Amino acid sequence: MAEVVLENISKSFGDIKAVDDISMTIPNGAFVVLLGPTGAGKTTTLRLISGLEKLDSGTVRIAGRDVGMDTPAQRDVAMVFQQYSLYPHMTVRENLSFPLRSPILKTPEDEIARKVNEVSEILQIPHKLDNKATELSGGEMQRVSIGRALVRDPQIFLMDEPLSSLDAKLRADLRVELKRIQADLGSTLLYVTHDQVEAMTMATHIGVLENGRLVQYGTPRDIYENPGSVYVASRLGLPRINILPSELFGGDHKGPQIGLRPENIVEGEGSEARVIRAEHLGDQTRLHLDLNGHPVVTLIDVHQDYPSGKIIKIRPRNPLYFDASGARVN
Template structure:
């Protein structure tokens, strides 16, 4: 595995600046997630690292080596795509061993057998090795797709929303599995998603992208607690952060807008709010409030019950402040 360094990389498609002067370091053995909505530049960044797209400017270094003129095969990276990309006429064993039989790797047959057996155990599919790909469930096909990358032992794994087409339970199960596998192997992994839950639960580092620019890079906890802007603050957290005019609350405030995570709203004193509805979700209850025409979502004890229309008082606790443009105010 290797450290990957991006130095001022950029890529345009016509008039569209898909990646705009991104610099970041993916540490050796890290699980880095690129987070952002569709069109933020996540997949293009991945493709620039892999060599599937050519840089307009900047440098990609893998293991200290400039790979700008290298082909994707020469870069020694392994990609997992959103779609399974399996050979349907092949068995699971044949699909897993296929990358190892490339002219570049020239892996001996005994080594192929060992790696396929090892990866199938890690992915918990050894009993499926002789099944055709078409005989597998969606989750099993995605495990095989991930396994085709794992057998490679590359410099870095590049994964482009590999879990997005799966159902919610399977997605949650594979998140845990993927993080466990990465930790066990000590591999360097760059993962692209628009799903904040995937980012928060798996990443050692998160890079938040906005319109091709890297707007913040750090640990999940740092980005959650110390976002640089309203945009970044809104990317993480469920329910989403409440962004409100700061003059809704009495007293002096540091910025034009106040950001309140649901857990940072205290009840019992402060400004009057009216209950719109309560969402009982088992392990938590979300309370939707109206505060002078602004919707506020907070969390309450699951055993509490507030009927619609009831008035309660709320106040900020450890709020975040932003100026009128959305930039963080210290």
């Protein structure tokens, strides 16, 4: 495994700046997630590291070496795509062993057998080794797709939304599996997603992208608790952070906009708000309010029940402040 350093990398497609002067370090053994909406530059960044796209400017260093002139094969990276990318006529065993038979790796047969068996145990699919790929479920296909990368033992794993095409339960199960595998192997992994739950539950570091720029980079907790802007604050947290005019609450405020996470709204005192509806989700209840014409979502005890139209009082606790442009005010 290896540290990966991006130094001022940029890439344009015509007039569109897909990646705009990004610099970041992916530490050895880290699980780094690039988070952002469609078009933020996540996949292009991944492809620049892998060598599938050519840099316009900047440097990519893997294990201290400039790989700008290397082919994808020479960079010793393994990529997992959103789609399964399996050979349907092959068995699971044949799909897993295929990368090891490349002319570059020239892996001995006994080593291939050992690695395939080892990876199948890690992925908990040893009983599926002799099944054709077409006989697998969606979750099993994606495990095999991930396994094709794991057998390589590359310097870095690059994963482009590998769970997005799966149903909710499979996504949740494989999130746990993928984090376990990465921790057990101590591998360096760069993972692209627009799903904040994936980012918060798996990452050691999160890079938030906006229009091709890296706008914040840090631990999940730091980015959640100390976002640098309204944009970053809105990328993490469910329900989403409430961004409101500060004047809705009495007293002095540091900025014109106040950001309130649902768990940071205290009920029982403060400004009056009207209940719109309650969402009972089992482990929590989300209360949707109208605060002087502004929608607010807060969390209440699951045993409480508020009818629509009821008037309650709320006040901020540990609020975040932003200026008129959306930048954080400390």
